[in-house]
Amino acid sequence: MVPFMLRVNALLGIIFYFAIIFYLLKKKALMLKYTLLWIFSGIIMAIMVLFPALLKKFSLLIGISTPSNALFAAILFFILLILMSLTSIISRLNEKNIKLIQSVAILEKRVRELENMQTKTNVAKDQLLKQY
């Protein structure tokens, strides 16, 4: 059986966890798309804490003798999942960043050339004006 105090504390922890997610979403510091996995794992954790019978069944199913260990194992699994998705998000960002850097560099070259051309035409214009 999961000790009572652990259940109370875990529940408090989960409430705190959801509060942080809500706060970040409200501050627009988190895209909803990326919170889905966090919310989903929070719900699973909450179910396990609220219904210890389910947790016990689950721990028997995967072969862990103490339900609290099963809870930790489940949490660890979700952390790995979230880390993996973070790496994937970073990879995609990195690819976009590279494309961005490349096009900035190519545009910078174009601006530089146009500026040079502009200076040359200005110089030519000044000379023409001086002649007349």
Add this chain to the structure above:
Amino acid sequence: MSIQHSKILVMIPAYNEEENIEKVIDNLQRRVPEVDYVIINDCSRDKTREVCRKNSFNYIDLPVNLGIGGGVQAGYQYALKNGYDIAIQNDGDCQHDPAYIKDVVSPIIDGQADIVIGSRFVTGEGFQSTGVRRIGINFLSGLIKLWCGVRVKDVTSGYRGVNRKFIEIYASEYAQDYPEPEAIISGAMNGAKIMEVPVVMHERTGGASSISAWRSLYYMIKVSLAIIMYRPTLAKRCK
């Protein structure tokens, strides 16, 4: 088509090449004046950029260091935007002699190949790399042969030319670090006819090679994995 009638761009990635870059460009313009060139300054920490500006070279100045893959890819994007028929990669140090540009270009102009690789090992002349590196190169060459059936001896050669179709492909997707062997795979998987022509390379005269000795192990593991994973993950890439 002939070399005079097609628009050819030589892309020269440069990272900390202040000592070499003038020599390279001077050499290029004397030997093959009919081709255009662009230097890709990969955010060098030395005076490469100042040297380029002082000489009014044609150069792209990357605001952030991307490494050889990202730099070369910027070159392909530039070639694509400016309507070049053929793009040639040529290193910014003095290893690559511009005299071979015609040899690299002509199979593409004749339609014999889509990608031409300048290879040190066809005739075995000139700087042949060191013993351990040769073993590594042969291993990767064998792996590529096994995995996609293309025989390329000098898989790490950065002296290569590609036609318009592969300028487009490489502009949109190009491997990032240590891209040369991976580019061969992605070329082959996109149906390229790949050909090797003999070139003679020199040993570096200044600066440091982009692959230091102790990074070689990481290099081998990363590149082998990239080669092996390319095919199974191909469907996802061709979106």
